[in-house]
Amino acid sequence: MITYYTADYIIPVTSPVIKGGVVALDEKGLIIGVYHSADPQLQDKELTRYEGVLIPGFVNGHCHLELSHMRGKVPTGTGLPKFLSTVMSQRVASQEDIAQAMIKADQDMYAKGIQVVGDHVNTAVSAAVKAESPICYHTFVELIGFDPAVADERVDQARDTEYEFEPQRTSITPHAAYSCSKKLLRSLSDKVDNKNIFSIHNQESDEENKFFRYKQGAFLDFYKENNISHEHVMANGKNALQNSIQFLPEENRVVLVHNTYTAPKDMDYVTRIGRDVYYCLCPKANLYIEGRLPKVQNFVLSKQKLMIGTDSLASNDTLDILEELKAIHEEFEDLSLETTIAWATINGATALRLEDKYGSLEVGKTPGLLLIKGLDGLSLTAQASVQRIV
Numbered sequence: 501m502i503t504y505y506t507a508d509y510i511i512p513v514t515s516p517v518i519k520g521g522v523v524a525l526d527e528k529g530l531i532i533g534v535y536h537s538a539d540p541q542l543q544d545k546e547l548t549r550y551e552g553v554l555i556p557g558f559v560n561g562h563c564h565l566e567l568s569h570m571r572g573k574v575p576t577g578t579g580l581p582k583f584l585s586t587v588m589s590q591r592v593a594s595q596e597d598i599a600q601a602m603i604k605a606d607q608d609m610y611a612k613g614i615q616v617v618g619d620h621v622n623t624a625v626s627a628a629v630k631a632e633s634p635i636c637y638h639t640f641v642e643l644i645g646f647d648p649a650v651a652d653e654r655v656d657q658a659r660d661t662e663y664e665f666e667p668q669r670t671s672i673t674p675h676a677a678y679s680c681s682k683k684l685l686r687s688l689s690d691k692v693d694n695k696n697i698f699s700i701h702n703q704e705s706d707e708e709n710k711f712f713r714y715k716q717g718a719f720l721d722f723y724k725e726n727n728i729s730h731e732h733v734m735a736n737g738k739n740a741l742q743n744s745i746q747f748l749p750e751e752n753r754v755v756l757v758h759n760t761y762t763a764p765k766d767m768d769y770v771t772r773i774g775r776d777v778y779y780c781l782c783p784k785a786n787l788y789i790e791g792r793l794p795k796v797q798n799f800v801l802s803k804q805k806l807m808i809g810t811d812s813l814a815s816n817d818t819l820d821i822l823e824e825l826k827a828i829h830e831e832f833e834d835l836s837l838e839t840t841i842a843w844a845t846i847n848g849a850t851a852l853r854l855e856d857k858y859g860s861l862e863v864g865k866t867p868g869l870l871l872i873k874g875l876d877g878l879s880l881t882a883q884a885s886v887q888r889i890v
């Protein structure tokens with residue numbers, strides 16, 4: 501059976517907004533047609549009508565499902581190094597608590613219209629939830645190891661974890677520049693093929709830049725507190741981004757997550773060396789940890805590919821992409837909703853190589869269908885809400 505949905509507007513994302521447009525889906529959620537209101541093919545069709553705007557399901561570009569039990573446990577505004585120490589010391593919990601929190605987070609994300617998630621893991625505990633979920637997950641197994649001596653064993657451990665997840669939608673990734681030795685990045689580069697997508701926490705704090713540029717700042721305390729040696733790192737006057745990406749293989753796609761302290765010269769560097777990069781913004785997590793947002797206009801001006809993530813419930817009170825968009829629009833009023841919806845859908849889907857099925861209202865895709873209500877025309881308001889239709 502085919503259902504024809506219409507609303508004040510539809511935003512197909514990969515084609516222009518249609519006032520009073522219609523989208524037709526079969527019972528499996530497959531898109532059969534996208535129409536203008538006057539299309540003769542609609543003549544004898546019964547329409548299901550909504551007030552608001554219809555869009556495809558969201559892509560949450562960055563999450564850590566396995567930290568869902570940490571909601572409300574980490575104080576806000578501590579800055580990144582302190583946040584990391586707290587997560588490391590507080591993440592231990594019973595298997596039951598961890599499992600229940602993941603199930604709830606997965607259900608909440610689906611209810612809030614999230615269709616695809618790029619999800620970071622350190623363990624395989626989330627594999628069962630993901631296998632049962634209506635959400636399509638791409639799992640990034642994180643590598644952490646600042647001590648060069650552990651490089652090879654860490655890559656082997658990550659491989660073992662990777663086997664627990666669906667093979668087509670898993671990759672191994674460095675966690676961040678400040679948590680991976682150069683040797684680890686090189687060892688990983690030798691062991692992955694060019695389809696392996698990387699997803700790196702990048703310049704979430706200016707302390708990362710201070711550490712690599714001058715070997716100063718709060719990361720020195722973080723390493724000391726956690727007994728992590730940094731002897732092998734020399735101050736080199738370069739920002740954190742330049743200290744990670746150059747050691748990864750050139751052909752592989754890289755998602756850079758956070759980018760709160762990414763400067764135009766960092767973006768220029770990435771462009772100059774010809775890397776295939778997506779910048780994933782997690783605004784509410786940035787406000788939670790550092791109390792500050794990335795300079796979004798710099799990314800827009802230099803035409804970077806942006807996507808949106810929630811990060812985990814350790815640094816957010818919701819896993820809700822619409823709330824992330826509100827945080828961006830509140831600060832950057834000139835952005836159009838059409839632009840940021842594309843970041844939150846097709847860009848994330850493309851970054852994860854899932855754009856053949858997700859991220860836009862196009863015939864042949866199964867992207868989900870969401871109704872955004874409470875808008876002012878096509879402008880996002882604080883009262884806007886999302887309802888999953890399909």
Ligand SMILES: [Zn+2]
Pocket residue numbers: 562563564620701757811812
């Ligand atoms: Zn993260």
Ligand SMILES: [Zn+2]
Pocket residue numbers: 701704758785811812815
């Ligand atoms: Zn984060």
